[in-house]
Amino acid sequence: MTEAQHPLDHLLRADRLPHIWCPGCGIGIAMRCLVLALEELGRPLDRVVVVSGIGCSARVAGYVRLDGFHTTHGRAIPFATGLKLANPDLTVIVFSGDGDLAAIGGNHLIHAARRNLDLTVICVNNFIYGMTGGQFGPTTPLAARSTTTPYGNFEPPFNLPALVAASGAVYVARWTVFHVRRLIAAFQEAIAKKGFSFVEVLSPCPTGYLRRNKLGEALEMMRYFKAQSEIRHGADPAEAGIEMGGKLILGKFVDIERPTYQERMRKQLAMFFIEPYAEKVREEIEAEEVES
Amino acid sequence: MFEELKRMESTGMKTEPAVPAQSRAARRSHGHVFLLAERCKGCRFCVEFCPRQVLAMSDRFNSKGYHIPIVIAEERCTDCKMCELLCPEFAIYVVRIEGEER
Secondary structure, three states, X not given: OOXXXXXXXXXEOXXXXXXXXXXXXOHHHHHHHHHHHHHHHOOOHHHEEEEEOOOOHHHHHHHEOOEEEEOOOOOHHHHHHHHHHHOOOOEEEEEEEHHHHHHHOHHHHHHXXXXXXXXXXXXXXXXXXXXXOOEOOOOOOOOOOEOOEOOOOOOOOOOHHHHHHHHOOOEEEEEEOOOHHXXXXXXXXXXXXXXXXXXXXXXXXXHHHHOOOOOOOHHHHHHHHHHHEEEOOOOOHHHOOOOOOOOEEEEEEEEOOOXXXXXXXXXXXXXXXXXXXXXXXXXXXXXXXXXX | OHHHHHHHHHOOOXXXXXXXXXXOHHHOOEEEEEEOHHHOOOOOHHHHXXXXXXXXXXXXXXXXXXEEEEEOOHHHXXXXXXXXXXXXXXXXXXXXXXXXXX
């Protein structure tokens, strides 16, 4: 057999494939959608950085042929914050899982949204802590079994789009790994959006979640995504909670405009800094306003 | 697969691809499916969600012991790239073959 090349191999570290994810895991699909979205956006790829924390989804930073930052658990957003503030021209994408972003890094998530930092956060939600052995996490639905809730989970889960939208994000969407084309479009919109944009990607975890809940293989979950999804753009994210086996509300929930962290910072500091610097910043702000 | 065929027969749908060679459909653009068998982990997403049933599971294994899919009816492929987009392993891709008609 001749050495065949996948058309996306130039965007991946193909020498590290096949990757570590289980058969049927959806993170590979989310990663493909991200690289496809970046390729179609046509941004210079040497100015794109993928930052991730710890977990299965966080492995993405090591598989894409982009600058990657595999950081400590839950701290992907703080690292990305520093990266973005020191290098404002970089496109910074945080790609991590629900446990990393919403539990250990939950505080960073809401505060980054509150500040409206110009970041794109992609959260792969597989309802469980996959890599550490299937413990329940902040997004595990009620009554779901896990290694640490053998009699069913009784903690109400986070509704991530509602959490992030309430904290002040300017772009909030939710898709599943079955809705690939919409996911690519959502990633493009989120990356192009100025401010804190958040995309939740629902994904099957065949080993940690499905097997323990006797929900079959990953294929069953994909069929469920196909059958039970309801696309409601502009819906109130508070009504988009996830129940086990229930309807999944997908779509673009929030797409608004708010001044970003850097815009506010520069405007505020320009009032107090010494005149020559303030003058320069004022000119920059005016030039930007003329452009837009 | 077999149940699906039975269901289609019972509802009176045609089971065989209705595309004789040299017909109009054969001259349209279509896709050529490539499999990178060593990357496959046998999740069957490509087989299940191909809208034209181009793929099926084979009883062959790759060197890691995963069942791999097989292309059974490439003439039905319309280059929609659903298998390529849904493959979590970057193990399948479709190359467009331009037909005479556009």
